[in-house]
Amino acid sequence: MKPPSILIIDDEPLMRLSMMDALKAVDYDVHAAASGHQGLEMIKKGAFEIVVTDLRLPGVDGLALLQACKQHSLRTEVIVITAHGSVETAVGAMKLGAYDYITKPFQMEELLLIIDRVAKVQALRQENLQLREKLEDKFSFQGILGKSDRMRGVLDKIKLVSATDSTVLIVGESGTGKELVANAIHHHSPRHDHALIKVSCAALPETLLEAELFGHEKGAFTGALRQRRGRFELAHKGTLFLDEIGEISPMVQVKLLRVLQERQFERVGGNDTIEADVRLVCATQKDLKKEVAQGRFREDLYYRLNVVPVMLPPLRERREDVLMIAEHVLQSRSGRSNKTLKGFSQGTHELLLRYSFPGNVRELENMVERAVALGRQNEEIQPWDLCGFLTCPYLGGRPQETCGFCSEGLTGKKEAKTLTDSLAVAREQFERQYILSVLGRVQGSRTVASKILGLSRKALWEKCKRYGISPGKNDHRDD
Numbered sequence: 341m342k343p344p345s346i347l348i349i350d351d352e353p354l355m356r357l358s359m360m361d362a363l364k365a366v367d368y369d370v371h372a373a374a375s376g377h378q379g380l381e382m383i384k385k386g387a388f389e390i391v392v393t394d395l396r397l398p399g400v401d402g403l404a405l406l407q408a409c410k411q412h413s414l415r416t417e418v419i420v421i422t423a424h425g426s427v428e429t430a431v432g433a434m435k436l437g438a439y440d441y442i443t444k445p446f447q448m449e450e451l452l453l454i455i456d457r458v459a460k461v462q463a464l465r466q467e468n469l470q471l472r473e474k475l476e477d478k479f480s481f482q483g484i485l486g487k488s489d490r491m492r493g494v495l496d497k498i499k500l501v502s503a504t505d506s507t508v509l510i511v512g513e514s515g516t517g518k519e520l521v522a523n524a525i526h527h528h529s530p531r532h533d534h535a536l537i538k539v540s541c542a543a544l545p546e547t548l549l550e551a552e553l554f555g556h557e558k559g560a561f562t563g564a565l566r567q568r569r570g571r572f573e574l575a576h577k578g579t580l581f582l583d584e585i586g587e588i589s590p591m592v593q594v595k596l597l598r599v600l601q602e603r604q605f606e607r608v609g610g611n612d613t614i615e616a617d618v619r620l621v622c623a624t625q626k627d628l629k630k631e632v633a634q635g636r637f638r639e640d641l642y643y644r645l646n647v648v649p650v651m652l653p654p655l656r657e658r659r660e661d662v663l664m665i666a667e668h669v670l671q672s673r674s675g676r677s678n679k680t681l682k683g684f685s686q687g688t689h690e691l692l693l694r695y696s697f698p699g700n701v702r703e704l705e706n707m708v709e710r711a712v713a714l715g716r717q718n719e720e721i722q723p724w725d726l727c728g729f730l731t732c733p734y735l736g737g738r739p740q741e742t743c744g745f746c747s748e749g750l751t752g753k754k755e756a757k758t759l760t761d762s763l764a765v766a767r768e769q770f771e772r773q774y775i776l777s778v779l780g781r782v783q784g785s786r787t788v789a790s791k792i793l794g795l796s797r798k799a800l801w802e803k804c805k806r807y808g809i810s811p812g813k814n815d816h817r818d819d
């Protein structure tokens with residue numbers, strides 16, 4: 341592996357040279373700057389893995405350089421050198437994101453040790469990133485994540501069918517990712533340079549849907565003030581996604597069948613026959629076979645649409661995917677909101693794995709988004725962050741009828757009636773209740789409570805924060 345490149349910034353020539361020699365002797369790729377200004381220029385131009393800078397420099401000082409490094413490249417780690425007796429400035433630098441500090445005078449051995457440690461951490465980080473990318477490649481396709489056997493089967497099928505022109509019928513409950521799959525198929529198909537046109541068949545009444553799909557001539561019906569091209573024409577050479585196809589009326593079913601058979605149609609109120617080269621992808625939540633059996637959907641159309649069926653299993657039938665998707669949403673949403681959360685608490689993990697997710701991936705996404713908004717900086721996500729109710733039973737409140745997540749978690753009702761809470765969830769609940777009762781007994785004094793509980797004041801304070809217990813009215817007394 342390539343040795344890390346290191347930039348040394350120090351205005352004292354002797355110091356600079358000794359550091360350079362020591363680092364070169366162990367084969368690091370070493371560069372140096374004799375002033376803050378020169379250092380700044382070099383940081384802006386080059387991507388250094390490690391920057392070692394004196395804090396006190398004329399002109400641009402070490403703190404300014406540290407900030408420039410953090411703005412320029414998140415992976416650069418900065419080690420600051422401080423004069424003897426100015427530890428406070430060093431602590432300030434650490435708060436601004438410096439990796440470590442070293443106090444003058446120091447032995448070169450000390451510097452080498454710190455740099456060796458940083459280099460190891462960076463190598464590990466890089467390795468992790470690469471492993472994650474590899475895993476994500478294996479378990480995702482065009483943003484569709486899934487490592488369960490069933491989803492991997494689906495992903496393989498989507499990859500294969502994308503390359504063809506076959507009509508695809510995507511079937512799945514609400515929120516299972518039907519639209520996401522339709523997007524993936526189009527974007528991975530030879531038609532990706534042309535349009536992907538989407539129509540929600542449930543959103544429009546029969547006559548409007550007909551005009552929407554096939555277009556209309558001027559004066560075809562009241563309000564048709566000018567000629568309008570339909571979605572089939574707009575999707576020429578591209579893909580047409582007909583969502584909620586199970587909702588179309590018998591009249592539209594006949595028209596659609598004709599386009600599929602002859603690749604031709606006429607605009608509403610028109611005589612000209614129009615040809616369209618369109619790849620059709622349809623989606624439905626309904627069991628179309630049942631609809632056919634009950635006479636609501638044409639059998640001939642069903643067979644034309646069901647050339648390649650893609651069945652998206654509900655999330656509750658592929659629990660291996662839950663945490664993977666939850667972690668992914670957590671990463672992406674916290675990145676956007678600039679919030680750092682320490683992942684899900686063990687109890688929350690277990691509740692997530694047990695919940696039935698009637699709204700499937702969409703529901704999981706919304707829950708994690710809520711947790712990013714409500715969760716506390718640098719802390720683990722708790723059940724109440726996911727459900728968003730202040731009266732969450734895990735906070736000692738009454739379960740909300742509308743909150744399936746907590747009520748299912750408490751009763752295990754959908755999965756197994758006899759299932760009791762896992763140890764982790766039970767422990768968190770018990771701990772919270774117990775802390776509350778002790779605080780109650782000592783009129784809210786955390787110092788007294790921490791003694792009774794055998795915890796340090798800091799540990800108790802952290803637990804209170806984690807469990808959403810606000811300071812009691814007597815708490816200020818002993819602060």
Ligand SMILES: Nc1ncnc2c1ncn2[C@@H]1O[C@H](COP(=O)(O)OP(=O)(O)OP(=O)(O)O)[C@@H](O)[C@H]1O
Binds near residue numbers: 484514518
């Ligand atoms: N396997 C998955 N990996 C990552 N995200 C997913 C996955 N499945 C669904 N999603 C996300 O969940 C949300 C809902 O997906 P989508 O709109 O495709 O569902 P749908 O099946 O079309 O639902 P509906 O029937 O309600 O229209 C989207 O934000 C989508 O990105």
Ligand SMILES: [Mg+2]
Binds near residue numbers: 518519583
């Ligand atoms: Mg949809």
